[in-house]
Amino acid sequence: MDNKIVETYKSIVIYGILYLAGIVFMFGIILATNEGKIDIFECVLFPILFLYGLFIFIYFLIYRFEVDDDTIRLRTLFRKKEINIYEINYYSVKLFSNRRIYVFKLYENNKKTTICTRYKDEFEAILQKHGVERTL
Numbered sequence: 001m002d003n004k005i006v007e008t009y010k011s012i013v014i015y016g017i018l019y020l021a022g023i024v025f026m027f028g029i030i031l032a033t034n035e036g037k038i039d040i041f042e043c044v045l046f047p048i049l050f051l052y053g054l055f056i057f058i059y060f061l062i063y064r065f066e067v068d069d070d071t072i073r074l075r076t077l078f079r080k081k082e083i084n085i086y087e088i089n090y091y092s093v094k095l096f097s098n099r100r101i102y103v104f105k106l107y108e109n110n111k112k113t114t115i116c117t118r119y120k121d122e123f124e125a126i127l128q129k130h131g132v133e134r135t136l
Contacts (some may be wrong), residue, residue, distance in 0.1 A: 018053035058077060068082065070085055081113065083113060090135045092105045092107075
């Protein structure tokens with residue numbers, strides 16, 4: 001199971017910083033309205049950053065990737081998917097950034113599924129054990 005604990009911790013820190021910045025910004029707005037000065041750029045920027053940090057936090061909190069004997073279960077913020085390993089025709093894998101996260105693209109019939117994990121060797125061993133071929 002890969003529940004991205006490291007990425008979740010980083011997103012919690014980002015969310016916390018943006019939350020504190022939002023609180024400081026709200027106090028700044030209250031003080032600025034008393035003086036008659038409000039910067040529109042700040043009124044738009046901080047709420048967008050705050051919502052982006054909240055989205056990252058919730059996404060990594062909900063992300064789950066589990067592999068059983070015959071099935072691969074993927075749960076993200078927007079979808080739940082269960083894939084039968086025997087239906088996968090072939091797959092490809094690429095390294096995503098310097099965080100050692102690998103992006104697997106599984107091709108079954110006419111569908112493509114993308115899975116992100118840091119356990120490349122273990123996942124490849126499971127796929128090769130079930131006879132799934134790797135492409136470039």
